[in-house]
Amino acid sequence: MRIAWNTVLWAFLLIVAFLTLFPIIITLLGSFKTNAELTAGATFLPAIWQFTNYIEAWKQANFSTYTLNSVFVAVASTIGTLIVSSMAAYVVNRMDFIGKKLYVSIQAFTMFVAIGAVVLRPQFELMIKLHLHNTLWGVILILISTHASAFFILLSFMNGIPKELDEAARIDGCSPGRTFWRIIIPLLTPGLGVCALFAFRGAWNEYLIPFVFTLSKPELQTLTVGLANLKYGITAASQTHFMMAGACLSILPILIAYIFANKSFMQMTAGSLKG
Amino acid sequence: MNKAKNLAFSYSFLLPSYILTIVLGIYPIMWAMRYMFYDYKGFGTARFVGLANLERVMTDHQFWDSVSNTFVYAGGKLLLSIPLALILAVILNWKIKGRNLLRAIIFMPTIISTAVMAVVFFTIFNSYNGILNQFLLKYKLIGSAIDWLGVDYAMLTIILVAVWGAVGNYMLLFLAGLQNIPEDVYESSALDGANKFQQFRYITIPMLGPVMQMIIMLAIINALKGYESIMVMTDGGPIGKTNVMFLYVYKLFFPPAGSTASTQIQEFGYGSAVAFVTAVIVGIITILYFYGSKRMSHNE
Numbered sequence: 001m002r003i004a005w006n007t008v009l010w011a012f013l014l015i016v017a018f019l020t021l022f023p024i025i026i027t028l029l030g031s032f033k034t035n036a037e038l039t040a041g042a043t044f045l046p047a048i049w050q051f052t053n054y055i056e057a058w059k060q061a062n063f064s065t066y067t068l069n070s071v072f073v074a075v076a077s078t079i080g081t082l083i084v085s086s087m088a089a090y091v092v093n094r095m096d097f098i099g100k101k102l103y104v105s106i107q108a109f110t111m112f113v114a115i116g117a118v119v120l121r122p123q124f125e126l127m128i129k130l131h132l133h134n135t136l137w138g139v140i141l142i143l144i145s146t147h148a149s150a151f152f153i154l155l156s157f158m159n160g161i162p163k164e165l166d167e168a169a170r171i172d173g174c175s176p177g178r179t180f181w182r183i184i185i186p187l188l189t190p191g192l193g194v195c196a197l198f199a200f201r202g203a204w205n206e207y208l209i210p211f212v213f214t215l216s217k218p219e220l221q222t223l224t225v226g227l228a229n230l231k232y233g234i235t236a237a238s239q240t241h242f243m244m245a246g247a248c249l250s251i252l253p254i255l256i257a258y259i260f261a262n263k264s265f266m267q268m269t270a271g272s273l274k275g
Numbered sequence: 276m277n278k279a280k281n282l283a284f285s286y287s288f289l290l291p292s293y294i295l296t297i298v299l300g301i302y303p304i305m306w307a308m309r310y311m312f313y314d315y316k317g318f319g320t321a322r323f324v325g326l327a328n329l330e331r332v333m334t335d336h337q338f339w340d341s342v343s344n345t346f347v348y349a350g351g352k353l354l355l356s357i358p359l360a361l362i363l364a365v366i367l368n369w370k371i372k373g374r375n376l377l378r379a380i381i382f383m384p385t386i387i388s389t390a391v392m393a394v395v396f397f398t399i400f401n402s403y404n405g406i407l408n409q410f411l412l413k414y415k416l417i418g419s420a421i422d423w424l425g426v427d428y429a430m431l432t433i434i435l436v437a438v439w440g441a442v443g444n445y446m447l448l449f450l451a452g453l454q455n456i457p458e459d460v461y462e463s464s465a466l467d468g469a470n471k472f473q474q475f476r477y478i479t480i481p482m483l484g485p486v487m488q489m490i491i492m493l494a495i496i497n498a499l500k501g502y503e504s505i506m507v508m509t510d511g512g513p514i515g516k517t518n519v520m521f522l523y524v525y526k527l528f529f530p531p532a533g534s535t536a537s538t539q540i541q542e543f544g545y546g547s548a549v550a551f552v553t554a555v556i557v558g559i560i561t562i563l564y565f566y567g568s569k570r571m572s573h574n575e
Contacts, residue, residue, distance in 0.1 A: 009366065016363065017380045020439065024383065026406060027395050039404040088292040097285040103293065110300040116500065117525035118550040119303035121543060126298065145299035147292065176284050207390035207503055212529055224390045228507045231394055240398050250391050258386050262379050266447065 027251070030244035038240045050241070057245040065219060066226035067249060073136055073210065073222055074203040077143035081199040082192055085147040089154035090180050094166060107148040120212055127213070136220055139210050143203050150195040157191030158184075197261070201254060223250040307547040315544040328548035338549055340515060341523040342556065344430070348505075348519055349498035351434040356441045357494060361487075363442070364449030365479060378450070382443035389440055393507035396436045400424055400508075424509055429517050433505050440504070441497070445490055452486030453479070488571040495564055499557050520553045 030038055031053055033046040057063045092100060127138035161184060169179045185192075210222045221229065227246045230239055311328060315321035332338060363381060367374045384392065399406045400423035408420045423432045456479065464474055480487075502522040505511065511518035511526070527546030 009371075013366065013377060016359075017377055020381050020384060020443070023392065023395055023399060023439070024387075026399060030398075030406070038398075038406070040409060084291045084295065087288040091285040091288040095281060095285040097282050103289060106296055106301065107292075110296055116502070116521045116550070117528045118307040118547060119300075121528045121541075121546075122303040122306035123299055126302075141295070142299055145295040147295070151292070176281075177288075180288075201386060205388035205391070207388060207507070208525075215530070224388050227394050228390050231397055231507070240404075243394055243398060247391050247395050251387050254386050255383075258383070259379075263375075266378065266382065 024251070024255075027244055027247050031241065031248045033241060033244075035239070035241040038244070053241050053245045054249075057242045057249070061230065061239065061242040061246065062221075062226060063223070063242075063246050063249055066221055066223045066246070069136060069210075069220060070204060070222040070224075070250070073139055073143070073206075074200050076136075077140045077203040078196050078199040080140065080144035081147045081150050082196060084144055085150040085195065086154055086185065086188060086192065087180070088147075088151050089158050090184055092151075093155055093158040094163070095176075107151055110146070111148040111152075117208075120208065124212060133213065134217060134220075136210075136213070139206075139213050142209055143199075143206065146202075147199075150199060153195055153198075154188065154191050157188055157194075161187050197257070204250075204254060307550055309547075310544045311547040311551050313544040317541045317543050321544065324544070328545050329552070331545060332548050332552050335549075337515065337518070338520075338523055338552075341511075341518045341520050344515075344517060345499060345519040345521075347430060348434060348437070348501075348517070349495065351430070352437045352441065352498045353491070353494055355434065356438045356445060357491060359438070360442045360445035361449050361483075363446045364453055365475060367446070368450060368453045378446070382447055384440045384442075385444045387440075389501075389504040390507050392440065393436065393504040396432075396504075397424070397508050400432050424513070426513050426516055429509050429513060433508060433517055436504060436508065437498070437501065441494070445494060448490045448493075449483070449486070452483050452490075455486075456482045484571040488565075488568050491568065492561060492564060496557065496561060499560065520556070524550045524553055 029044065029046060032049045032051065033043070033053075034048075034050055037043055037047055058067075088103070091097070092104060123142050124133065124138075127133040127141075130138075132138040132141070165183055165187075166176075166179055169183055170176075174182070205224065206222075207224045207228065210220075211225045211228070214220045214222075214225055218226075218229075223246065227243060227250060230243050230246065310321065312323060312325060313321040314324045314327070367378050367381075402408060402420055402422040402425060405420075405423065407423065408417075411417045412420065422428060460478055460482075461474055464478060469477070500521055502519050502525065505517055505519060506522055506525070509517045511522050524546060527542045527549060529541065
């Protein structure tokens with residue numbers, strides 16, 4: 001009875017694990033196959049490992065441009081998010097001023113109200129007026145503007161930093177700005193790390209915003225956008241191997257970070273909302 | 276430090292966040308609220324039309340089709356992913372070998388971009404030269420290619436892909452909820468002769484109530500709003516079979532994928548009205564669920 005139960009349990013777990021990993025493995029292995037082998041299907045391991053796929057995808061299918069754009073967007077919006085949200089969290093946690101409640105409720109409001117494509121349109125029009133629609137800065141600014149969750153995470157971390165430190169610094173003649181950079185920021189590092197990971201993951205994986213901003217500017221496409229657009233290309237059928245290599249280029253950095261940081265990542269993500 | 280100086284400092288630190296939130300968060304919502312009442316195609320002057328846009332929404336068959344598609348999609352996704360996530364969380368909360376590895380594997384899809392995975396799933400499910408069909412054909416498991424993204428199966432396929440991407444996340448949230456159930460409740464019930472199934476039914480489920488209520492609510496909102504992967508995989512097709520509410524809204528604001536931006540006339544005014552109705556529908560369902568599920572959060 002017990003053996004039968006255990007067999008069923010493990011069969012179930014292994015099937016779930018297999019189905020979960022299957023598309024990822026297919027992608028990794030597929031990225032080393034020739035296009036003909038891919039579209040003929042039915043081989044699991046590549047007949048001959050085509051390491052040149054990546055070099056060709058990098059050059060021919062423009063993945064060098066896409067990757068650099070992705071790195072630029074992800075890094076810039078991560079840094080921006082950290083600066084903007086840590087400064088806001090600092091004053092909201094430490095200072096008393098008129099309009100504090102209003103600020104916090106606006107932040108909470110923006111987290112819950114999202115009407116998707118509709119807000120994207122006026123954001124796009126705004127960027128045209130600011131002459132930022134032909135650069136990736138428009139995308140970066142919009143990504144930074146969704147910093148409410150980072151703000152709330154940092155606010156809770158800020159609670160754990162004793163206020164006595166601020167007072168001691170003030171008695172020593174340290175200005176609040178200096179206290180922030182010299183004392184608070186170093187102590188806030190764990191919280192900043194969490195937010196950086198979330199912001200980077202979000203920006204790296206974002207599809208719609210960069211897609212809309214690069215509709216007429218293919219040279220600004222990020223990895224997710226460039227990859228999805230290969231699907232619509234007239235020659236898409238003959239480029240499956242590039243699609244697989246591109247998918248790997250976009251998955252691998254996040255996957256490696258995840259594998260190395262798995263334990264803390266799992267704990268942190270228990271509070272994040274996606275799905 | 277005096278009060279004025281303190282105030283000036285606080286505002287200066289808050290300014291970047293305030294500006295970004297107001298300009299890129301609040302203003303766009305107001306923009307949509309305003310154009311709801313206008314006939315505006317993105318160029319020329321906007322013409323005030325009152326409630327005409329809202330009236331048009333009420334009789335727009337394409338929109339109501341997309342609403343029913345959304346319900347099918349969200350319902351399917353929830354019915355498959357929530358029970359599966361709960362079962363996995365309960366099992367992986369037991370002290371079994373390799374549970375950390377299994378948790379890590381099942382959570383993995385949630386860290387990957389939905390758009391990227393949609394591309395991969397497209398190459399897998401593609402009827403013409405998809406990997407799955409080629410595989411099934413080679414091993415004679417099917418007689419002829421199945422049109423996974425065709426009229427009959429497209430909805431099922433996108434639901435399965437959505438479940439693949441969501442189970443890990445809900446599992447993790449359930450696991451977090453399970454950690455709060457004290458171990459000795461299980462121990463004493465085991466002494467009383469309760470088996471694992473009875474423990475699940477009479478301890479886990481009731482004690483998980485409040486967490487479950489929250490997780491299902493999040494799942495409902497997410498399922499009603501999700502359209503990124505659908506956009507990449509089927510773009511709402513074939514013949515509108517997988518067109519969901521938010522994808523319909525998107526198409527009123529931006530040209531379809533693969534076409535050039537300049538050739539398409541967009542309907543900003545009407546789109547805003549559709550978005551408003553969509554938001555109201557999501558809101559009503561959330562509130563209905565919240566009150567309907569109140570019993571869940573009471574531990575009797």
